[in-house]
Amino acid sequence: MNTLVDHYLLHLKSLLPAKQREDIAAELRDSIRSAVEEREREQGRALTDAELNEMLRGFGHPIVVAGRYLPMQHLIGPDVFALYWYVLQAVLIVMTVVGGLLMGIALLTAPNAMQAAVQVAIESWWMALHAAALVTLAFAALDYGKARFSFLDKFDARNVSAGILGVRGAPLSAISRADTVFEIATTGILLLWWVEWLAFPSEWLGVVLRLSDAVEPLFYPVLALCIVELVRLGVDLAHPYRTVPRVALRLVLNLAWLALFVLAYRTEGLVEIAQNIRAENPEHILGIAQASMRVTLVVLALVTVTLAATDVVRLVRR
Amino acid sequence: MPSDLIDKLRLELRRGTLTVAVLAQLRSEHYGYTLRKALAKLGLDIDEGTLYPLLRRLESQGLLTSEWREEDKREKRFYRLSAEGRTILKQLLDEWRALNGALDNIV
Numbered sequence: 286m287n288t289l290v291d292h293y294l295l296h297l298k299s300l301l302p303a304k305q306r307e308d309i310a311a312e313l314r315d316s317i318r319s320a321v322e323e324r325e326r327e328q329g330r331a332l333t334d335a336e337l338n339e340m341l342r343g344f345g346h347p348i349v350v351a352g353r354y355l356p357m358q359h360l361i362g363p364d365v366f367a368l369y370w371y372v373l374q375a376v377l378i379v380m381t382v383v384g385g386l387l388m389g390i391a392l393l394t395a396p397n398a399m400q401a402a403v404q405v406a407i408e409s410w411w412m413a414l415h416a417a418a419l420v421t422l423a424f425a426a427l428d429y430g431k432a433r434f435s436f437l438d439k440f441d442a443r444n445v446s447a448g449i450l451g452v453r454g455a456p457l458s459a460i461s462r463a464d465t466v467f468e469i470a471t472t473g474i475l476l477l478w479w480v481e482w483l484a485f486p487s488e489w490l491g492v493v494l495r496l497s498d499a500v501e502p503l504f505y506p507v508l509a510l511c512i513v514e515l516v517r518l519g520v521d522l523a524h525p526y527r528t529v530p531r532v533a534l535r536l537v538l539n540l541a542w543l544a545l546f547v548l549a550y551r552t553e554g555l556v557e558i559a560q561n562i563r564a565e566n567p568e569h570i571l572g573i574a575q576a577s578m579r580v581t582l583v584v585l586a587l588v589t590v591t592l593a594a595t596d597v598v599r600l601v602r603r
Numbered sequence: 604m605p606s607d608l609i610d611k612l613r614l615e616l617r618r619g620t621l622t623v624a625v626l627a628q629l630r631s632e633h634y635g636y637t638l639r640k641a642l643a644k645l646g647l648d649i650d651e652g653t654l655y656p657l658l659r660r661l662e663s664q665g666l667l668t669s670e671w672r673e674e675d676k677r678e679k680r681f682y683r684l685s686a687e688g689r690t691i692l693k694q695l696l697d698e699w700r701a702l703n704g705a706l707d708n709i710v
Contacts, residue, residue: 305659308680309655309659311678311680312635312655312680313651313655315634315635315636315677315678315679315680316635316636316639316651316655318677319636320636343650343651344650344651344652345650345651345652349652350652350656353652353653353656354655354656354659
């Protein structure tokens with residue numbers, strides 16, 4: 286008996302929190318021994334290994350039993366799961382769209398189109414996987430630290446957004462705080478990248494890319510717009526209601542962004558190769574990067590036009 | 604699938620009631636094994652893998668006290684309801700009776 290029970294408890298102990306390990310194991314050992322002794326009394330003989338094994342199975346697999354003693358029972362709890370799922374979906378949708386666009390560009394422009402497209406697909410897949418892992422880790426850390434999103438506790442039904450795709454009948458005056466948090470995060474990342482306090486892995490398809498000096502005239506306008514946007518978003522976060530001045534301000538800012546996107550689109554050579562690591566045809570890679578940049582600018586301009594049009598409609602309705 | 608569903612719903616239904624049953628049974632002192640037997644005798648089966656972590660959790664919440672003591676030439680951990688546990692149990696039983704009454708009216 287002892288060998289099998291010891292083996293079971295040894296496995297269990299290896300999974301238990303160190304401070305409670307001996308205590309829990311001693312208690313379970315006593316419980317198992319009591320159960321075995323009672324069964325042996327009933328049957329008038331010692332239990333076979335098979336019967337003992339069956340009894341231990343009733344206690345549960347050591348991994349399951351140990352899991353019940355751990356303070357943390359889940360990676361992301363129900364309090365934050367919905368928000369986690371929302372953010373994860375948003376991130377993956379954006380990455381899928383960007384990956385699809387890059388693949389399309391590679392297919393249309395690369396001499397070895399299939400190979401380039403597969404390479405872009407693999408890189409996009411890894412980036413999406415990393416992004417999903419980072420989002421998951423961030424929410425697991427929030428949940429572990431018992432962090433709570435105060436706006437989830439103090440929600441006002443009038444402010445609840447219609448979700449990522451929206452539904453008919455959503456109130457016009459409400460600003461979703463989840464959307465605002467997302468916008469603050471993206472604007473913040475853009476700002477930090479723009480002032481070079483944040484660097485992304487710059488190697489792409491075997492070359493290191495960087496923005497060229499051609500973007501210099503755009504430096505201060507983008508910087509100023511980012512700062513004003515962050516202030517505006519901060520106000521939105523504190524007071525999630527639309528007012529005429531705030532909608533008008535967003536409209537003006539969107540028009541300014543649109544002007545910058547058009548200027549950037551018309552600027553030749555936005556990116557350049559800083560270093561060729563292993564690309565056989567760096568000029569071609571540069572061509573893909575520049576085309577990608579132009580497509581991104583077109584997408585951003587279209588999004589900005591849509592947002593501006595929405596604001597115009599809101600102001601007219603008002 | 605219907606069997607899985609009923610198991611899941613049964614588990615949800617039992618989860619809260621097990622805590623009340625364990626607290627109520629520990630108005631008198633027990634160690635894990637005798638507690639489980641006593642509950643089973645009264646019609647409430649609870650497996651060891653659920654009972655022992657539950658006892659730890661209730662103790663860490665201050666609702667139970669425990670001590671290691673020798674009985675039948677073996678060291679055993681005895682549990683008993685604490686003063687705070689008595690207060691909480693009374694509140695939980697009031698809640699349980701109210702729920703039970705409401706459910707009786709509904710069904």
